[in-house]
Amino acid sequence: MGEVKKVRTVCRSCHGGCGVIAYVKDGKVIKVEGDPDSPISHGTMCSKGLAITQLAYHPDRILHPMKKVNGKWERISWDEALDTIATKFQSIIDEFGPEYIVIGQGTGRDYESHLYRFANLLGTPNVLTAGHMCYVSRVGASLITCGNLPVCDYAANPKCIVMWGCNPQWTNPDEYKGEGFWRAYKNGAKLIVIDPRKGFLAKKADLWLQVRPGTDAALAMGFLNVIIDEGLYDKEFTEKYINGWDVFKERVKEYPLDRVEEITWVKKGLIQEAARMYATTKPACIHWGVPTEQTNNCTDCTRLLIGLMAISGNLDVPGGNAFFVPPPTISVSRFSRHKDLSPEQRKKRLGGDQYKLASRVALITPKVAWEAILTGKPYPLKAGLLCGTNPVMTRANAREAYEALKKLDFLVVIDFFLTPTAELADIFLPAGTWLEQNHVADNWKRHGYILARQKAVEIGECWQDHKIFMELGKRMGQEWWDTVEDALDYLLEPSGLTWEQFKEKGYLKGEQVYYKYKEKGFSTPTGKVELYSTTLEKWGHDPLPKYTEIPESPASRPDLLDRYPYILNAGLRTPTFFHSANRNIPWLREIRPDPIVEIHPETAKKHGIEEGDWVWIESPRGRVKERAKLNDGIDPRVIVAEHGWWFPEIKDPGHGWEISNINILTENSHESMDPVMGATNLRALLCNISPCEDVSKEGRK
């Protein structure tokens, strides 16, 4: 029996960032615990991270590369796998061009630097991510509006926190974990919660605004109206640093509180109270989540929230929404060699002419990829490489995603398990978990930290994602490094540290400076906060933000209400799962065995639905079933359903992807998406519910 060795590392069971001590014995991780010295998580961990040993040593995990032969998976060597992919990709490049290959990832998992480098050096502008409706859309809209992403400065103790469509203690910890928020809250910050659902934070809040799903941009207009009308804004800042202040004010006037109340269902007195509290309690910060992005108002909503931060004098101030200064490293953008993608190739980006903001942040909305595959227009994609993503479960209009990926000539998937998406692949490459990798973690986030994620063990023949891109890239003649660690030395060069030295330190924090705009202005074309956007104007779009009615809502489609009387929020998050992951982890699945749809008790009664019943949820696109949980904390007109559900225990290759997949119900037509970003409406569509006649309470089928 060997000794127990402690390895200090960093979790990535979600986007990652929490400090972990991994206990290793005889070459195996036997336990993980929070690292009390972590500046991000201070020793706490969540259920997902704590369950990593069950994921890493899961009996279904694929530990070697595989190829599909006559519909069956066969084990192959890394050499054969990488040679096959390189040869296939090269033949496509020679015959058609690199843009015929789509490279994709899911949510941010700390390898975008490597994935983008591979794509850029390959010469394809077609990178498919979750970014069209998650985080990158927020970053993109922030870049054109104020030059950087404003992030809640919890460490500097905000006196008022607006939690706008976010539950960071369960999910969505991009820059900060819920732990930082909680400290600030416990230090006495006032709390305003904007959420269609009465969750824990709504219960704790000083003010809870139960907004109609998808109307956040209109609600922001209401806040702005109150703040401008009552003169609660920072006069010096607005005069000096806002581009288009006068025209912006005129635009805001188009949203009097009566109109906002009608759109958002939030009483105007409550909007007034919340706006006053936010504007007069300094410093105040706004922490916003993906529901604000997962609508056709994606870009404008972010721009309006930045408007609130700016005019209330909370932008780049301690305890407000700050622009964090990163530690000196090679940026993700430079490492990724974005500049090496030729203008000629950039022009070929699918949907690039239409979704200009998506193009600006170097991604495509999935719709244009599916169209290219299924219709051949503007050109038929021939091959794809998807890393850590399960679009069959997580993208709007799942059936279209499934058909497209099935039709693709050649698909490579990098993952831990054979997911419904991975089952459609020709080659499967086994990725290492966060226990199996060396990386400068969080270098893509905008919170001012980088963290040392160091390898605790190696398992099977799995490779960390970074190594896969590197080794495949080298086979295709790309410029990379000999080892993963050599690349990290390069990444760390500006800090004066090598990977080995950085590992010892554990993390670096940038030296924070506030009020940077006073010296340098904002990094926008006018040097000001562009509430009037010269970029959007140049692109031929409305330069001022507005609220556009949700394309499928009671207001826009009264004709559908007879058949689909409820608003469906198709993205309820859970603390145990991360999107489509973890349904096969025993400790986590025991906590949440079934997909849950939340229904108001009155609504449930109308349909003869009781707690625990299986329920059909139906939209104009199709129907799926989930299990009812009655919740009087939602509006009776709203249905809230979990997303990402497939059933790893079903062993056929579909793994039950159609049973409870809420994205079978969501839509992705061009008309329904955000016009510059291509964000899809995942949080607001119309639906109906009915009890499942064909299932018992216990059985799914």
Place this chain on the structure above:
Amino acid sequence: MKKMSLMIFREDCIGCHACEVACKQEHGLGIGPRLIRIIEKAPFFIPIYCHHCAKAPCKDACPVDAIYRDEQGIVLIDNNLCIGCKACVEACPFGAMQFDEDREIAVKCDLCIERLKNNEEPACSKACPTHCIHWGDIYEMFEDIEKKIASRETAK
């Protein structure tokens, strides 16, 4: 005599279940027994856990005296003596007593007694992101929790 126990400040429980998984990991438990468990009734979360009762019904119900209180007041079960009759599971008023179907014995929270010996806090308490799980002598904890309830209001 001291009376050691867990005490969960329910108002601050966010229902993240980190405590449950930390506990399973620490005790090497699979599916089935849940020595700490959070029931979700959003926005409320109700923790189910062993209170290490001074007059423990599980202990009284055990026909073979497998359940005992140690000198710190921690209620423990001797796995070797347990006959798997489930009388303790029936008796526990909190639903905290669990049954391990694999080993056919009752199992319960031991307050991470092995960790306590190493001056480490119980696994559930360590993982909790809102620090709502407390442990120690209950009378000291009562005072502490009163302070915590007041903290946000007084800080304002």
